[in-house]
Amino acid sequence: xxxxxxxxxxxxxxxxxxxxxxxxxxxxxxxxxxxxxxxxxxxxxxxxxxxxxxxxxxxxxxxxxxxxxxxxxxxxxxxxxxxxxxxxxxxxxxxxxxxxxxxxxxxxxxxxxxxxxxxxxxxxxxxxxxxxxxxxxxxxxxxxxxxxxxxxxxxxxxxxxxxxxxxxxxxxxxxxxxxxxxxxxxxxxxxxxxxxxxxxxxxxxxxxxxxxxxxxxxxxxxxxxxxxxxxxxxxxxxxxxxxxxxxxxxxxxxxxxxxx
Numbered sequence: 001x002x003x004x005x006x007x008x009x010x011x012x013x014x015x016x017x018x019x020x021x022x023x024x025x026x027x028x029x030x031x032x033x034x035x036x037x038x039x040x041x042x043x044x045x046x047x048x049x050x051x052x053x054x055x056x057x058x059x060x061x062x063x064x065x066x067x068x069x070x071x072x073x074x075x076x077x078x079x080x081x082x083x084x085x086x087x088x089x090x091x092x093x094x095x096x097x098x099x100x101x102x103x104x105x106x107x108x109x110x111x112x113x114x115x116x117x118x119x120x121x122x123x124x125x126x127x128x129x130x131x132x133x134x135x136x137x138x139x140x141x142x143x144x145x146x147x148x149x150x151x152x153x154x155x156x157x158x159x160x161x162x163x164x165x166x167x168x169x170x171x172x173x174x175x176x177x178x179x180x181x182x183x184x185x186x187x188x189x190x191x192x193x194x195x196x197x198x199x200x201x202x203x204x205x206x207x208x209x210x211x212x213x214x215x216x217x218x219x220x221x222x223x224x225x226x227x228x229x230x231x232x233x234x235x236x237x238x239x240x241x242x243x244x245x246x247x248x249x250x251x252x253x254x255x256x257x258x259x260x
Contacts, residue, residue: 027069029212030054031200038187038218046189049075049216051112052182055202070113070120070203071173071181072131075216077108077165078194081141084152100152103139107192108165112172112183120203129201129208133157133168164188193218 034050051073085099113120117132126135136157140149160166165188173183181200196216201208 026058026209027202028056028058029200029202029210030056031198031212031214033198033214033216036214036216038191038216040191040193040218040220044189046191047187049185049187049198050182051075051185051198051200051214052180053200053212054180055210056179068204069175069178069209070115071175071183072111072113072117072120072201072203073173073181073183073185074131074199074201075108075110075185075196076106076199077192077196077218079104079106081105082156084156086152086155098148098152100148101141102153102156103141105138105156106136106166107194108187108196109133109136109160110167110169110185112169112185114171114173114175114181116170121206121208125206125208129211131201133161133166163190165190187218191218193220 031051031053034052035047038047038049055069055071081101081103082105083099083101111132113131117126121131123135126132130136136153138153138156157166164186167186169183172185173181175181194217196218198214198216200212200214202210
């Protein structure tokens, strides 16, 4: 075979590889959130966020209705360091016994998926992307053995699940036409303010083939925001004013009832 013939074959082979890789490119996600800002005011009782979007082909067209994508959405609040203490009864009294500290516990974590996680991904994938309450990376501080770490981690998760701050709904994502997805995530009244991240994952045959993020801000506005800022900037004066107002209100109430 001549040199030119070999060159033509190499070019043809490269074009064939390019065509195959182009045809097999991963899809893209187009996510959206119903509210990018949640305002917390006096009497705030919580809110519902709708996370929705579409799974598209790399060229921007809609995927086939026969596509077999699963979708997982995660809404995560600001991470905080936290110390947990376990109380034990000794000599008839409840006292602090063992404790553990974690560097980065999410203040809020909610996951919704189109099917049970065990049917969608393997444990390695869930560990990499922190998919599920069992795979949160809390980053323990200091020397603590694995058994004790797991014990306190489960305690933290259970406490926040009971308070509505952690949740996992493995049938919370609905997919229509194989393309459009949506999930509702409730925010309880006890959520802290800060920047939240909404992550969406498209999974096919156990592999995360696309991911995207959206931002959500939970913030106080107006008088509530002024009080929060003042309490952070001048905590001592804020505390004194709070005590004075409390005592004054108690005294006024006492006088009113005494006069009545």
